[in-house]
Amino acid sequence: MVTALRRKLVSVLLTLLFASVMVFAITYLVPGDPAVVVAGEQATPEQIALVRSELGLDDPIVEQYGRFMWGVLHGDLGTSLFTREPVVDIVARTLPRTMELVVAGLVVAIAAGIPLGIAAAMRARTAADGVIRAVSTAGLAIPNFWFGLILVSIFALDWAVLPATGFVSVFDDPVEGLAHQVLPALAIGLTAMAAIARQTRSAMIEVLSADFVRTQRAMGVPARAIVWQHALKNASIPVVTIIGLDISRLIGGAVVVETVFGISGLGGALVSATTQRDFPVVQGVILVVVFLVVIVNLLIDVLYTWLDPRIQGV
């Protein structure tokens, strides 16, 4: 148990280390020169060279990485090349919104995906199952932003029942918050919902044909208990795997869908920073996202050990 935990932590640290190297390397992998970005297009080579040395870009690469990591470990992600605003502040301003949207999308995906999957499994190979499967196949194929646009045009523009743009946190104003987040959450959660419904369906079908289900039926355990306790807990193991993968996709989806709904979250910050070649902001945002994904995966692993006693510790 302890060694398993230690092994897990080592692998998490290695992942973060690898990610930090990749993020650091963005400056060199992505076309564009930060010094040119700062000095401006009309700058003379001398001015550019001056900026370059001010930014420390002439130092040995290992030293630059060391400085970068030193900052990261001290909560300093650098400052925007344009606004001179600390990247940490940008993240602190935009991340909560994005996370709220991601969670809202996840709630939609789980709350709809799991019951749909169970319903399909219980009626496997009937018309209802066919409809649910068709919907989830479509859900996987439809791009989030396109679905978002459709939702906006129907609910916000044609029927005008929900706001088309903007963001209100449910913690500030629950009613307005829900009204603003319903459509983005649906748009963000659609793909994950479809994936979860599919996985739940196939896992439930498999589990319901397991030997232990026959044992329980032979001993008179009611079908209700077999489906909702035994089959669901067994099926939740592969479903949790899918949810874990989906959270990474949800973050990606949120970044895209934010722009559709005019919400200035992490996605907006990332998009504008990328087009402006604002390297520190791009690096900071990506690093934070990677960190979140790693944390989510760690939590998923903990959840596994709780769901499946055959797994030895984290």
Next chain:
Amino acid sequence: MSELASESSTPSETLLDVRNLSLYLDTPDGEVQILDDVSFTVERSTTVGMIGESGSGKSMTALAVLGLLPPRARVTGEIRFRGTDLLAMSRAELARLRGTGISMIFQEPMTALDPVFTIGQQISQVLRSHRRVSRREAREKTIEMLDAVGIPDPARRCGEYPHQLSGGMRQRAMIAMALIGEPELLIADEPTTAVDITIQAQLLDLLETLGRERGTSIMLISHDIGVVAELCRRVVVLYAGQVVEATTTDALLERPGHPYTSGLMWAVPRLGTRRQRLHAIRGRVPQPDQLPTGCRFRPRCDFAVPGCAQPIALAAVGGEGPEHDVRCRRADELDLPGLVHDGAEADAENAPAVQGSGP
């Protein structure tokens, strides 16, 4: 119905009465008949064995009794339990009967228990499905039951998961689960096939003891006549979906009436011996959709005569002595070798040659 004429039981002591049970299953190639006119009874507080090679329909017979057949199965005949026809029962009534009237245990101890719930949770759940008891009371009864099936340190074992138990212990836990609702009939489908010989003997002892102490009737399914002989008073022999012989274990061992039964006796290693497959029956069990006409054992039988191609009913043989039904045209004239003569077990080395000793 004439083949049942020799059933000597009175209705009051008959617990399970299966009459003319036929089963048809839906397959990709259409409907196939799996069981044909199967009849047998299980008396109260007794033990009945059901033997036959793989594919003869033993499990399907048991699942039909519990109403747990695959979807789209079609059943004809009667399955009477305590006088009530189970085939006429509603789903809810059947679910209530399972676990309290009839319970069943299965072969695969690895997969037959839920891997993500503790054995205590699984056993308590069966109890709580049938009786209004508090969680605490259920736990106490569960521990008692685990103790009764010979699981050491039951209070601790209660909180363990199936993978933490050995195969034999898992099988004991499944027996506890099957018996906690105090059923009158326990169907055990090859409960010892997956465990080694020592554990097998222990489990058979346990079933015997529990059955006797609790007055539970046991229907033991096995392909191993030795296992059945160990535990059961009566034996039903199934071949290709038909009952080919039914009588007391003693009568069967002494004087098998059907060439298939006799072949089975010499084909399987006996409990406690290391002698393997002395005389395997040649050929294989026919598929349900490729049955020969007349006697279904005919292609594999050394005693077959042209008349065997005509349909044959299960009929009583022998004069005095226990009831003895056989489905063989030549049952009365053949003198087939049994395993036991005057109470002494025959020596396997001097086994009478079953094969090639035809007329």
